[in-house]
Amino acid sequence: MTKWGMVIDLEKCTGCQACTAACAMENSRLPGENWQDVIFFTEGEYPSVQLKWFPRPCMHCENPSCVHVCPTGATYRTSDGVVLIDWDKCIGCKYCMIACPYGVRFYTDEKPLVAPDMRKVFGSNDGHSWSPPWRMPDSREDWKRGIGIQPRGVVSKCTFCYHRVSKASKDTADLDPSDPRQREFTPACVVACPPGARYFGDLGNPESEVSKMIADKNGVRLLDQLGNKPQVYYLTGAGAAVPSNRALKRT
Amino acid sequence: MNSATEPRNFAEVALYLARLWRQEGTLRFLAIALNLGREKSLAGEMWKYGVVIGLLSFAFVAFMLLTEGGAAFNTSSDGINWGLAVSVYIFFALTSSGLTFIASLSMVFGFREYYSIAKRCIWLAIITLGAGFAVLALELGHPFRMLWAMPAGMQYLSPMFWMGVFYLIDLVLLLIKFDRLWHDDWDSPLSHFLSIASFVAVVLASGMLGLVFGSMVMRPMWYGSFTAVYFILTAALSGAATIVLATYMAYGYRHENMPEPLRSMASGKALPKVFATLSGIALFAVVTRLWTGLWSNLDGLEGFHALVRSPAFHVEVWAGLALPFALMIAPALQRRARWQITAGALVLLGMFIDRYQFLVTGQAVPMFKGAWASGLVEYAPSVTEWMMAVLGFAIVFACYGLGEKLFNLAGDPRHRLREGAEPKPAYAETGARAD
Numbered sequence: 001m002t003k004w005g006m007v008i009d010l011e012k013c014t015g016c017q018a019c020t021a022a023c024a025m026e027n028s029r030l031p032g033e034n035w036q037d038v039i040f041f042t043e044g045e046y047p048s049v050q051l052k053w054f055p056r057p058c059m060h061c062e063n064p065s066c067v068h069v070c071p072t073g074a075t076y077r078t079s080d081g082v083v084l085i086d087w088d089k090c091i092g093c094k095y096c097m098i099a100c101p102y103g104v105r106f107y108t109d110e111k112p113l114v115a116p117d118m119r120k121v122f123g124s125n126d127g128h129s130w131s132p133p134w135r136m137p138d139s140r141e142d143w144k145r146g147i148g149i150q151p152r153g154v155v156s157k158c159t160f161c162y163h164r165v166s167k168a169s170k171d172t173a174d175l176d177p178s179d180p181r182q183r184e185f186t187p188a189c190v191v192a193c194p195p196g197a198r199y200f201g202d203l204g205n206p207e208s209e210v211s212k213m214i215a216d217k218n219g220v221r222l223l224d225q226l227g228n229k230p231q232v233y234y235l236t237g238a239g240a241a242v243p244s245n246r247a248l249k250r251t
Numbered sequence: 252m253n254s255a256t257e258p259r260n261f262a263e264v265a266l267y268l269a270r271l272w273r274q275e276g277t278l279r280f281l282a283i284a285l286n287l288g289r290e291k292s293l294a295g296e297m298w299k300y301g302v303v304i305g306l307l308s309f310a311f312v313a314f315m316l317l318t319e320g321g322a323a324f325n326t327s328s329d330g331i332n333w334g335l336a337v338s339v340y341i342f343f344a345l346t347s348s349g350l351t352f353i354a355s356l357s358m359v360f361g362f363r364e365y366y367s368i369a370k371r372c373i374w375l376a377i378i379t380l381g382a383g384f385a386v387l388a389l390e391l392g393h394p395f396r397m398l399w400a401m402p403a404g405m406q407y408l409s410p411m412f413w414m415g416v417f418y419l420i421d422l423v424l425l426l427i428k429f430d431r432l433w434h435d436d437w438d439s440p441l442s443h444f445l446s447i448a449s450f451v452a453v454v455l456a457s458g459m460l461g462l463v464f465g466s467m468v469m470r471p472m473w474y475g476s477f478t479a480v481y482f483i484l485t486a487a488l489s490g491a492a493t494i495v496l497a498t499y500m501a502y503g504y505r506h507e508n509m510p511e512p513l514r515s516m517a518s519g520k521a522l523p524k525v526f527a528t529l530s531g532i533a534l535f536a537v538v539t540r541l542w543t544g545l546w547s548n549l550d551g552l553e554g555f556h557a558l559v560r561s562p563a564f565h566v567e568v569w570a571g572l573a574l575p576f577a578l579m580i581a582p583a584l585q586r587r588a589r590w591q592i593t594a595g596a597l598v599l600l601g602m603f604i605d606r607y608q609f610l611v612t613g614q615a616v617p618m619f620k621g622a623w624a625s626g627l628v629e630y631a632p633s634v635t636e637w638m639m640a641v642l643g644f645a646i647v648f649a650c651y652g653l654g655e656k657l658f659n660l661a662g663d664p665r666h667r668l669r670e671g672a673e674p675k676p677a678y679a680e681t682g683a684r685a686d
């Protein structure tokens with residue numbers, strides 16, 4: 001069985017946030033509701049201070065605490081290793097947001113993160129929380145999998161672009177955006193990344209590019225000590241590092 | 252203000268009300284209903300103000316939720332996910348559990364002197380739990396969906412699922428038990444069984460509420476089985492404070508008005524002893540938790556530093572716990588009604604702050620959320636969130652006044668013996684003037 005996972009090479013990442021923009025366009029995200037965010041922070045003190053950045057999608061944990069705490073089963077893990085939300089079952093209790101160590105989840109009904117409130121500018125009258133002119137086609141939307149524009153009162157997060165990935169042929173080892181046959185099945189952030197810092201493939205297949213990279217280049221996972229076992233790995237090489245704690249300093 | 256007679260079931264209540272309406276006409280009937288009688292009484296005042304304030308705050312919250320939705324709250328995805336409304340729920344749910352513990356003193360463990368507060372405890376436990384559920388329902392994104400999605404999901408790994416199951420069982424058992432007491436059934440095998448089952452359910456419910464937080468290893472300020480114990484112990488304290496206040500209120504804040512054995516309990520050593528022990532334990536729990544939190548440099552415990560800098564936390568520790576503890580061990584003060592009432596009120600204030608601080612500082616260290624969320628998260632509840640808290644208290648006040656008037660909350664098994672076994676007709680000819 002496929003076990004989808006992602007590798008992000010921090011040595012290549014330039015912090016351009018093309019992934020964030022691509023995700024927002026692909027998944028019709030509300031401004032600020034960045035399923036794929038890039039976190040900027042500083043390390044050290046003047047004069048040896050460093051500006052750092054860190055791209056952070058949902059980790060699609062193998063052992064996802066968000067799934068374990070959900071009282072309704074709205075959050076679940078698919079057989080190909082992707083963690084999704086059923087918006088028809090979510091009661092908006094926000095327990096999953098409490099339990100996710102990586103802060104990747106968003107509650108729909110709250111003060112806008114960016115003004116003006118686009119939900120008011122592009123109001124919806126068909127059950128969606130808003131209705132922007134550039135939204136994802138209805139035929140792709142899938143509320144049972146948390147894909148598209150969500151209704152009110154539920155939680156949303158990165159789906160690994162499940163509407164694309166799930167259409168790839170079953171034995172695919174890697175989804176390489178430079179291969180025109182696979183491009184449309186590859187997650188939008190991976191397609192958009194200008195320096196090609198993101199890789200997507202089958203972690204269950206030892207021959208896949210992502211598996212080899214994790215082994216050869218010593219891929220690490222964020223906050224691994226918590227045991228969630230993310231399926232997003234970071235390559236840190238010589239010049240980059242994953243942040244070691246959450247109490248990041250303000251940039 | 253205790254009614255001498257009480258209706259035996261809801262049919263009698265309805266019949267009586269219908270008769271009264273016919274006799275008095277709509278306007279006067281409404282006035283009587285709002286005052287719970289033709290004359291002023293404390294219960295009537297509580298009901299009246301509770302209903303009016305409850306309706307106003309509900310109208311405000313409903314308006315804000317319909318126009319703004321969750322944006323009327325100051326909670327946010329990149330900061331505090333669970334805000335004041337959730338802490339108000341915890342406060343009421345644990346107060347309810349504590350009241351059930353105290354009712355169990357007589358009804359499960361056989362301390363007969365506590366019989367005289369048991370019925371009042373159970374009524375208060377029902378209405379505080381109800382108020383907690385009401386506030387929580389307003390906070391959830393889809394409260395009605397919860398009613399089918401939780402049973403259908405059967406998520407046995409989720410602490411919240413079990414919390415829901417146990418609190419539901421707790422509420423149902425409380426209602427049945429109250430119904431038994433209403434029918435003066437204090438010691439039938441069924442009544443005994445209900446008391447024991449309800450004690451077990453409430454231990455599980457409040458412990459599970461603790462584990463909703465205690466299971467969260469990614470939130471180290473909450474993590475650990477100690478959280479369950481902490482919730483159970485502090486639940487007992489807030490339950491004790493509530494019943495002390497409610498009982499004094501029922502007897503005009505004076506020992507002299509109380510019947511025996513209540514009077515000797517309140518004016519003797521029993522009450523201050525229980526109170527001092529519970530507040531001492533809570534104080535110990537708060538301080539040891541703070542110590543380990545400040546001492547350790549584990550990532551995620553930085554919230555404890557925010558806690559010591561917060562003035563509300565100091566109000567909780569010094570005024571809400573240390574002062575009541577001192578009052579209840581001071582030989583010169585511990586048996587005076589005035590100081591017992593003060594201690595009760597301070598403890599409730601302290602517990603209200605405790606639930607809030609526990610909840611909010613536990614989320615103060617952000618989880619890699621967004622480029623602009625760093626350092627410790629700031630949060631202050633919005634007006635809508637405060638109104639939800641007001642609504643919760645209004646529900647408790649209104650329902651307590653109502654219960655005081657309708658159900659003879661001072662009832663105990665001896666009272667039945669004293670008055671003879673003949674059941675009185677519901678509401679004698681004097682009607683609502685029964686007090």
Ligand code: SF4
Binds near residue numbers: 061
């Ligand atoms: S990163 Fe968070 S939301 Fe994503 S699977 Fe892991 S625990 Fe769940």
Ligand code: SF4
Binds near residue numbers: 073085
């Ligand atoms: S907010 Fe929705 S998805 Fe999250 S735990 Fe609650 S019901 Fe589950």
